[in-house]
């Protein structure tokens with residue numbers, strides 16, 4: 561069956577590529593050491609080592625089934641690792657839950673859109689905000705001043721965040737009524753609402769047309785610059801990966817087979833072999 565990715569060799573680094581100075585050598589936001597997980601006899605991820613700088617945009621690529629989403633699930637504690645450690649801002653995340661990890665600073669979007677489609681755009685964003693600044697149940701039921709204060713602040717913050725993607729005028733629209741590309745953007749806004757220091761994007765450009773993808777690339781860089789956060793993204797669209805990722809990590813069969821810049825990755829024989837091995841030319 562034809563695979564949905566292009567082999568890296570075929571994608572030139574765009575001349576407009578935005579590759580700012582990497583900050584990986586400053587104290588990193590994320591350090592994975594010898595991370596691994598087994599599902600029965602399957603070593604889905606093994607000896608995974610990755611360091612991400614505080615304001616780095618990094619890419620995680622690899623053929624289908626390579627283990628990319630599993631890495632995201634390990635980072636967000638959907639799965640607890642069988643082996644290895646994950647340090648977030650120098651703190652060991654062992655034994656933390658997904659909620660605790662989110663509060664510690666990791667937010668994510670999913671391969672398949674997971675919005676509350678019957679809620680408004682604004683309410684979808686506010687859900688993330690309330691994860692940060694909850695008011696007591698009593699304040700909510702009795703509509704105490706604290707409730708109104710926080711609701712007003714949440715409203716303003718939601719509009720501010722939506723304006724990143726110029727979506728503030730859609731605040732009252734039901735999320736399910738948005739076009740597909742806008743739903744994907746809303747997912748990113750909602751994740752940002754939890755105030756992350758590391759944002760994980762799982763195939764953010766999936767289903768987008770080339771002009772939407774180009775706009776998304778600019779917005780990912782803008783998000784990093786505005787919020788001064790790190791972004792790790794999984795993506796099959798090589799123009800996006802090669803265009804904005806300062807560091808790229810390639811997985812194949814659960815193992816890291818290469819790490820480096822876009823140019824290094826595109827010329828790495830192991831990477832080319834991994835992609836050629838599953839990509840049949842017409």
Ligand SMILES: Nc1ncnc2c1ncn2[C@@H]1O[C@H](COP(=O)(O)OP(=O)(O)OP(=O)(O)O)[C@@H](O)[C@H]1O
Pocket residue numbers: 599602604622623624625626627628629630631
């Ligand atoms: N909960 C699970 N139980 C058993 N096997 C799993 C589980 N989750 C993932 N796997 C297996 O682990 C391997 C890696 O899957 P994963 O979804 O991480 O790959 P991927 O690189 O994200 O692929 P894709 O690009 O197709 O999304 C696959 O063989 C998959 O079938």
